[in-house]
Amino acid sequence: MRDLRIGRRAVLGAGFALPVVHAAATMARVAPADTDEVFWKGIAAQYDVPSDVIQLENGNWGAMPRPALAEYLRLVERVNRDTSYYARRGLVGDLIAAKADLAIELGVPAEDVALTRNATEALKALILGYNRLKAGDAVLYADLDYDSMQACMESLHARRGATVIKIALPEPATRQSLIAAYTAAFDAYPRMRLVLLTHLSHRTGLVIPVREIAAAARARGIDTIVDAAHSWGQLDFVLPDLNCDFIGLNCHKWLGNPLGVGAMYVRRPALDRIDPDPANDATMRDGIHSRVHTGTVDFAAQLTLPAALRFQRSIGAARRAARLKMLRDRWVSRVRRLSQIEVLTPDDANLHAGITSFRLHGLTSDAANAALARRLLERYRIFTVHRSGVTRGACVRITPGLFNNAEQMDALAAAIEDVASKPPTA
Structure with missing residues (x-):
C-alpha cells in the first residue's frame, strides 16, 4: 500500500509537476532528500504565505498549496x-x-x-x-x-x-x-x-x-x-x-x-x-x-x-516527514545546549516530528510564555504560539511547515539565543 502511494505520479495543474519519489529511493535517500533545497524551494513556491513574518505556527491549520486551492475554488463555483x-x-x-x-x-x-x-x-x-x-x-x-x-x-x-x-x-x-x-x-x-x-x-x-x-x-x-x-x-x-x-x-x-x-x-x-x-x-x-x-x-x-x-503524494510521506524533522532539528540542536532553555521533546527520532515546544527555565506560567511568544513576534518577526495545560508548565510551540527553510530555523535559533541571554522575569 505505501509503495504505491509514494510512487504515484501527480500532475498538479498550471504546468507544475513534482518528481516521483519511489519508495526504495525514499528509504535510501532520506538524509539527502530532507536537505535538497532546490526541491524544497519548488515546494515552497506552491504556497502563499505572509511576507512580513516568519510563519512558524502551522499547527492550527495548514495552508493549502496552490493546486489544492485552485481546485477548491473551482469546486466552490460548481x-x-x-x-x-x-x-x-x-x-x-x-x-x-x-x-x-x-x-x-x-x-x-x-x-x-x-x-x-x-x-x-x-x-x-x-x-x-x-x-x-x-x-x-x-x-x-x-x-x-x-x-x-x-x-x-x-x-x-x-x-x-x-x-x-x-x-x-x-x-x-x-x-x-x-x-x-x-x-x-x-x-x-x-x-x-x-x-x-x-x-x-x-x-x-x-x-x-x-x-x-x-x-x-x-x-x-x-x-x-x-x-x-x-x-x-x-x-x-x-x-x-x-x-x-x-x-x-x-x-x-x-x-x-x-x-x-x-x-x-x-x-x-x-x-x-x-x-x-x-x-x-x-x-x-x-x-x-x-x-x-x-x-x-x-x-x-x-x-x-x-x-x-495528489500534491502530497508527489512529495512522498517519508520525504515529507524527514523534512519536517530536519527543520525541527535545525533549531533544537542549537538551543538545547543553553542552560536557560528547556526543550520539551527528546531527540529520539521516534518521539518527535516537526512540532517541538520550549520554555525558558523557571518561566512556567501562561502569562510568561504568552509574553515570550509576543516578544518573538514583535522583536524578531517570528510568529509562534504559547501552549498551556502541560503539567510542568506552559511553553512556546514551534511548528514549521513545508514552505519553511533552514535559514528561517537559524533565525529562530538566533532569536531564542538572544532571548535566553536576557530573559524576561516570570
Missing part, C-alpha cells in the same frame, strides 16, 4: 452554481470517490472511514458513543491530550458513571517511561476500560509509542481511542501501523486540504462498541456513517481531497 441539481444527482458518487482516495492513503478499507468536519468531531463521536462502560469502570487520559477531548473524557463520569483518571506524561520522556506511565495506570485501576492516546501532542510535539501502549491496553481488556490529528501527515505511517480500532484525524492540518474536513476510522469488528448518533433515523443505523452526524458540510472542501492527496 457547488454554488449547481446547488441541489448537482447534490441530488452526482455529488454522492463524487464524495464516495474522494473518501475512497483518502482511504487508500490511510491504508484502510473505505467502508471503515467516515468523513467529518474535523478531528474533534470524529473523536467526540468515538468517546461519547463508546458503549462498553458501566458505572465504576475507569477511563484514562493524559495532560498532553487536546482540551476538547479531555472534556469529553471527563464527561463520561456524568454520562456513564465512569471513574476518570488523568496522568501527567514524563518530562523529559523516553519510550520506556511513556509505556510505563500508561501501564502503571492500567494496573492501578483493574476496571480500566478505555484510554485516549494522542499520537502527537499539539502542546509539546511529543510522539508516544501508540502501538505498544495500545497492545498493553488490549492485553488488559482496555479499548484505545487514538487522536491522530497532528501525527497523520507529519509522520510516515498508515493507520494499520497503529493497530487500533478507533482513530480520529483531520485533513486540513498536514494534508493541506481546505478547512472543514476530518475523518473517523473504526475497524469493522469494533463498530458495535460505538453507538449510532441519535440524529440518524432508523434507516441509517448501520455502517460507520451512522456513528457520526454532521449535517450539511462544505462539499467543495471534501471534494478537494483528491487534489490535496
Whole structure:
C-alpha cells in the first residue's frame, strides 16, 4: 500500500509537476532528500504565505498549496452554481470517490472511514458513543491530550458513571517511561476500560509509542481511542501501523486540504462498541456513517481531497516527514545546549516530528510564555504560539511547515539565543 502511494505520479495543474519519489529511493535517500533545497524551494513556491513574518505556527491549520486551492475554488463555483441539481444527482458518487482516495492513503478499507468536519468531531463521536462502560469502570487520559477531548473524557463520569483518571506524561520522556506511565495506570485501576492516546501532542510535539501502549491496553481488556490529528501527515505511517480500532484525524492540518474536513476510522469488528448518533433515523443505523452526524458540510472542501492527496503524494510521506524533522532539528540542536532553555521533546527520532515546544527555565506560567511568544513576534518577526495545560508548565510551540527553510530555523535559533541571554522575569 505505501509503495504505491509514494510512487504515484501527480500532475498538479498550471504546468507544475513534482518528481516521483519511489519508495526504495525514499528509504535510501532520506538524509539527502530532507536537505535538497532546490526541491524544497519548488515546494515552497506552491504556497502563499505572509511576507512580513516568519510563519512558524502551522499547527492550527495548514495552508493549502496552490493546486489544492485552485481546485477548491473551482469546486466552490460548481457547488454554488449547481446547488441541489448537482447534490441530488452526482455529488454522492463524487464524495464516495474522494473518501475512497483518502482511504487508500490511510491504508484502510473505505467502508471503515467516515468523513467529518474535523478531528474533534470524529473523536467526540468515538468517546461519547463508546458503549462498553458501566458505572465504576475507569477511563484514562493524559495532560498532553487536546482540551476538547479531555472534556469529553471527563464527561463520561456524568454520562456513564465512569471513574476518570488523568496522568501527567514524563518530562523529559523516553519510550520506556511513556509505556510505563500508561501501564502503571492500567494496573492501578483493574476496571480500566478505555484510554485516549494522542499520537502527537499539539502542546509539546511529543510522539508516544501508540502501538505498544495500545497492545498493553488490549492485553488488559482496555479499548484505545487514538487522536491522530497532528501525527497523520507529519509522520510516515498508515493507520494499520497503529493497530487500533478507533482513530480520529483531520485533513486540513498536514494534508493541506481546505478547512472543514476530518475523518473517523473504526475497524469493522469494533463498530458495535460505538453507538449510532441519535440524529440518524432508523434507516441509517448501520455502517460507520451512522456513528457520526454532521449535517450539511462544505462539499467543495471534501471534494478537494483528491487534489490535496495528489500534491502530497508527489512529495512522498517519508520525504515529507524527514523534512519536517530536519527543520525541527535545525533549531533544537542549537538551543538545547543553553542552560536557560528547556526543550520539551527528546531527540529520539521516534518521539518527535516537526512540532517541538520550549520554555525558558523557571518561566512556567501562561502569562510568561504568552509574553515570550509576543516578544518573538514583535522583536524578531517570528510568529509562534504559547501552549498551556502541560503539567510542568506552559511553553512556546514551534511548528514549521513545508514552505519553511533552514535559514528561517537559524533565525529562530538566533532569536531564542538572544532571548535566553536576557530573559524576561516570570
